[in-house]
Amino acid sequence: MASLASPAFGLLWPIILQSLLLLPFFWIFLRVYSWHLRSSNYGRRSVMLAELGYSSKDRKRVIGFFHPYCNAGGGGERVLWTAIAAMQRTNPDAISAVYSGDTDATKAEIMSKVKARFDISLDPKLIHLVFLKSRWLVEDSTWPRFTLFGQSLGSMYLAWEAMSKLIPDLYIDTMGYAFTFHVVSQLGQIPIGAYVHYPTISSNMLERVKSRKTGHTNSGAISSSLILSHLKLLYYRFFMHHYVLSLRTASFIMVNSSWTKGHIDSILQHSDILMNAIHLLPPLLAIKFFSSDHAPARARIVYPPCDTREMSLFALIPRSRTILSVAQFRPEKDHRAQLNIFHRLLELHPEYTQDAEEPVRLVLVGGSRNEGDAQRILELRGLAKELGIDAYVDFIVNASYPAVLDWLSKASIGLSTMVDEHFGINVVEFLAAGVIPVAHASGGPLKDIIVPFNGERTGFHASTLDEFAEAIHTVLSLSPEAEQAMRLRARTWAVQRFSEEEFERGWNESGWRSWVSQ
Known part of the structure; x- marks a missing residue:
């Protein structure tokens, strides 16, 4: 020493x-x-x-x-x-x-x-x-x-x-x-x-x-x-x-x-x-x-x-066959995973585009803060084209609040792929709007948001591409009665727990x- x-x-x-x-x-x-x-x-x-x-x-x-x-x-x-x-x-x-x-x-x-x-x-x-x-x-x-x-x-x-x-x-x-x-x-x-x-x-x-x-x-x-x-x-x-x-x-x-x-x-x-x-x-x-x-x-x-008051007025059904993502185009939100999940869904279930009266679409709504985000959006568009799904994918960048509400009022499924999302206000918006969420099985969506209400499901969790794809398929395959019941449970839970008044x-x-x- x-x-x-x-x-x-x-x-x-x-x-x-x-x-x-x-x-x-x-x-x-x-x-x-x-x-x-x-x-x-x-x-x-x-x-x-x-x-x-x-x-x-x-x-x-x-x-x-x-x-x-x-x-x-x-x-x-x-x-x-x-x-x-x-x-x-x-x-x-x-x-x-x-x-x-x-x-x-x-x-x-x-x-x-x-x-x-x-x-x-x-x-x-x-x-x-x-x-x-x-x-x-x-x-x-x-x-x-x-x-x-x-x-x-x-x-x-x-x-x-x-x-x-x-x-x-x-x-x-x-x-x-x-x-x-x-x-x-x-x-x-x-x-x-x-x-x-x-x-x-x-x-x-x-x-x-x-x-x-x-x-x-x-x-x-x-x-x-x-x-x-x-x-x-x-x-x-x-x-x-x-x-x-x-x-x-x-x-x-x-x-x-x-x-x-x-x-x-x-x-x-x-x-x-x-x-x-x-x-x-x-x-x-x-x-x-x-x-x-x-x-x-x-x-x-x-x-x-969450502005649950206005969203809770949206009709629960009918809904378009739209998978909606609402998240800023930041890297941790993992929009690449969303494109790959959608690609996997169409691989497993080609009927969603082939001879379908209403093809399933993926709509990515999000804010672009700077040049880095803008470049990321260009890369995501390129990936959609590379995967051959660009005809069924829409990018809605820097949408106004009324435009976001419009998408929330008509989408069927809400998609969130961030790992260890600290909370997930976008997932709460899905619930309040009657959009059935499919989110990564971690963080806030797992522990706080997509939890059973009165002992029954309010949405789905997933970790792998196949799990996400199958969860989305399950939602799209629900009977009208089961679909409406789940949307109502999701909304009721969100309004009770995540309103502006509670905040x-x-x-x-x-x-x-x-x-x-x-």
């Missing part, structure tokens, strides 16, 4: 001493800079109030929502805007400040899209958009390697930009950027809350790398190499350690499903002996020193909202009011 007088320690001691000596100076700088930001925030706050038509004397609380993609039009955005609408009704003295990277749109355009996409009406006098210019730092394309680490560092810079423009009374992250908590805590010195759709890293991801399984987060090049797998596992363990520190900074945490709750609660209790030991050494010791390492109360499930009740009971009043 090396002694304190060994050459290795001789080289290490200067670094340790320098780090320890610099730590107080860095702490003083951080405190002074934080005081400067908070002092100058009064002026920025007065400007914001004036823009909204208020005076600085008006007693207004400001709730900050960190959601850089607030104009994306997905399920996460429905949560954001429904929460804000609920707060406007119950707390009219609270102004919602949304930190957005959508600099290509105006506030009026964003509000208009919220109304068109989600049918949510908002009072613009109670909303302030804080536009951030550095959103590119959290884009996947910016970090082709070490993506999780790069995006997390980028989010911290984005949080600094946010705090330098406006410090709210309460900060709520609604997109999953937990690493911003350190910046907000140190600079803003305000309470922090979170609505977690999906853990940034989970024990599943570590296990996938450890067992060398190929997947969306573990490429074949890494899974096939023992050395690369060990290095990635070490990287994931390091990242997990810091993710735990980030989550523990929050005063309260809401999650969207029992699957997410299980992972978040597990993460909050996570302890890695090796990482704890490594972080006792400078300069990593400084990170732990500046972290608010306290475990909050266990995560509270607040199911995402608002859960949101208001989360405890956010107690933190903003401090």
Whole structure:
């Protein structure tokens, strides 16, 4: 064993001493800079109030929502805007400040899209958009390697930009950027809350790398190499350690499903002996020193909202022979699998296209956020043509809310293929609309959504191409009586469990009011 007088320690001691000596100076700088930001925030706050038509004397609380993609039009955005609408009704003295990277749109355009996409009406006098210019730092394309680490560092810079423009009374992250908590805590010195759709890293991801399984987060090049797998596992363990520190900074945490709750609660209790030991050494010791390492109360499930009221008015039958997918064209949604499932269905049951009065069709409805999504759609069109099913496949990109409702009102089957979908608001929409869902047997669709109601089926789960194809065939083969009964059960369950009213009740009971009043 090396002694304190060994050459290795001789080289290490200067670094340790320098780090320890610099730590107080860095702490003083951080405190002074934080005081400067908070002092100058009064002026920025007065400007914001004036823009909204208020005076600085008006007693207004400001709730900050960190959601850089607030104009994306997905399920996460429905949560954001429904929460804000609920707060406007119950707390009219609270102004919602949304930190957005959508600099290509105006506030009026964003509000208009919220109304068109989600049918949510908002009072613009109670909303302030804080536009951030550095959103590119959290884009996947910016970090082709070490993506999780790069995006997390980028989010911290984005949080600094946010705090330098406006410090709210309460900060709520609604997109999953937990690493911003350190910046907000140190600079803003305000309470922090979170609505977690999906853990940034989970024990599943570590296990996938450890067992060398190929997947969306573990490429074949890494899974096939023992050395690369060990290095990635070490990287994931390091990242997990810091993710735990980030989550523990929050005063309260809401999650969207029992699957997410299980992972978040597990993460909050996570302890890695090796990482704890490594972080006792400078300069990593400084990170732990500046972290608010306290475990909050266990995560509270607040199911995402679904507009069940309008969807529950749709006629249950008759329905067209349409298989409907409603999901943003993101890689994890696995639209390629949907095309392959449809191809397999037609292979096993060619009668659905041959001499059929009404051929079965696959309709992919989804939002395209950026060039990456647009390129993915082109590739999917190419795959449909390659599989010879393009004549029976439709792509509906960036559809308006009325258009989405129209498809939900006439489709027979709802298809969802994402593995470990954290919740699956699209699956809830299928249920509410009377569309029988066929979803991957994992995550929210398995544990929370497609569950028996009064002891009978509300939909189907599947894992393989053949299982999906056969489940779809089963739905298409139901008798009119059995079909209507299943659609009614699915709708009744969705309306009871996943309505906007249930979400608002859960949101208001989360405890956010107690933190903003401090």
